[in-house]
Amino acid sequence: MIRQRLLRQTLTIARRDFVATVFTPLFLVFLLSPLIMIAFGVVGGIGGATLARGSTDRERIAVIAPASDKPALTAADARLRQVFRPDEAPPALEVLTPKGDTAAQARTAMEDHEADTAAVLYGPLDQPHIRYGAHGKRTADYLAALAETVLRDRASGAATALSHPDKAPFERIKPTKSGHSQAAFFAVFGIFFLTLFLSTQAVGTMAEERSNKVIEVLAAAVPLEAVFLGKLIGMFGVAVLFVSFWGTLISQAIQLLPIDGVRVFGDVGPAVGVPAFVVLFCAYFTMAYMLLGAVFLGVGAQAQTMREIQMLSLPITIVQMAMFGLSSAAASSPGSTIAHVAEIFPLSSPFAMAAHAANSPELWPHALAIAWQALWVGVTITIGARAFRRGVLKSGAGPKRGKASAQPG
Structure with a gap:
């Protein structure tokens, strides 16, 4: 009897507090408060993405090379970019036609205020000169790989892929x-x-x-x-x-x-x-x-x-x-x-x-x-x-x- 009375008293207190909390207008605000957090997060994320996208849109990498090399550089660049995620890809490539002193032209490209040049390559592709800015070391490595790819394409006599892989997603039965x-x-x-x-x-x-x-x-x-x-x-x-x-x-x-989004998990x-x-x-x-x-x-x-x-x-x-x-x-x-x-x-x-x-x-x-x-x-x-x-x-x-x-x- 004592235990039943204590249980009944406990549940009475619980019901009293539950009703006093839920049946109030403030509980609706509390229930929907994550929406406010999500809204602030979305607004902040949109603002950050806009700033990042704006700086990325202005950024570029440049190669100073003859017009005859432009198709090979463009094709190799397109193939290399396939291994990058969209948010991790190097800046857009721009091929510039040589005008006199290529070293001075590269310096001018790096100092251009209209376009934020992360790195620039000039000179022969087998011994290229690469100059990069404060945050352009990674793009400099990419330009070196780009020159190497163009030379290998020429050595093999083909500018297209030599292999044709069969790629299909694999779904694990058991988690790793x-x-x-x-x-x-x-x-x-x-x-x-x-x-x-x-x-x-x-x-x-x-x-x-x-x-x-x-x-x-x-x-x-x-x-x-x-x-x-x-x-x-x-x-x-x-x-x-x-x-x-x-x-x-x-x-x-x-x-x-989407299915790809669910497959990630x-x-x-x-x-x-x-x-x-x-x-x-x-x-x-x-x-x-x-x-x-x-x-x-x-x-x-x-x-x-x-x-x-x-x-x-x-x-x-x-x-x-x-x-x-x-x-x-x-x-x-x-x-x-x-x-x-x-x-x-x-x-x-x-x-x-x-x-x-x-x-x-x-x-x-x-x-x-x-x-x-x-x-x-x-x-x-x-x-x-x-x-x-x-x-x-x-x-x-x-x-x-x-x-x-x-x-x-």
Whole structure:
């Protein structure tokens, strides 16, 4: 009966906090806040791309060579560019007709303010002279390769490709080891981002109700442990709603990607398999949120003003970043000492074990890890409730004082 009453009280607190958070206009702003982040990122990316494209459009590489060499240089340039990605290709090639002193002409081309010349080649192709600017060493190497290709074409008597490869995409059935590592990092980053974005709201929850005296009313009617756990469950329900909303949108957006875009992720995958990994990811996100949320709830319960809450935000963020760094190191070095430390340390254990699921196919360690993390959730809630009871409500030793005061009477 006592356990049923505590469970009912906990769920009542959870429902109260969930409704008070979700059924407000501000929750819609919170739910759509990633759109604002995405919008800022898109605007910044467009601005950066525009600047980069503008500077790239003005940039060129030049070859000072007779008109008879222009077709061979152009054909060789077209073949060499096929091995570059569009954003990594050298600047556009311009073949200039020699006019008198080619060295002076090259110097004039480099100093031309109308065109940003990264590098220029002049002289005979078998002993070319190449001059390049501050950031043109790579383009100078490209011009040297271009001259070598033209000479080899002439030596072979053919300016066209001698081989005709049959190229077809290959789809792996199983992810590679590096694909496991990438999946491990994505798992760590995903849980870190979600907990950083969602769990920090727990800091101000208790302080807000403490300032308006609601917490005293709740503490008088419900055990503090039930209050803490109820609030934690209520906030976790808000987090699940947020993740479900954006998870649905992202899953639909992935279906709109072209086949080549989806094929990029073909080599990335967890060692335990996708279905088991999804279940474990959800479980570890739950543990990470509950554990960090319990810590933040206990810390925030000690704050009296919004200024104190703001001061607490920095060390909380530092702790989260430290756990992310430790877990990232564990993801890149499975089975190492640092990986075992990250998997055992309570605050980093959910992150590191999610990475463990991506790197190792064994399932039995996850049952122990989830039980270990659940134990620390309970310990953290108990410590936070007792600290709040003794430090704020000043009632930690109430029964002993009452018993002692009853004896003299």
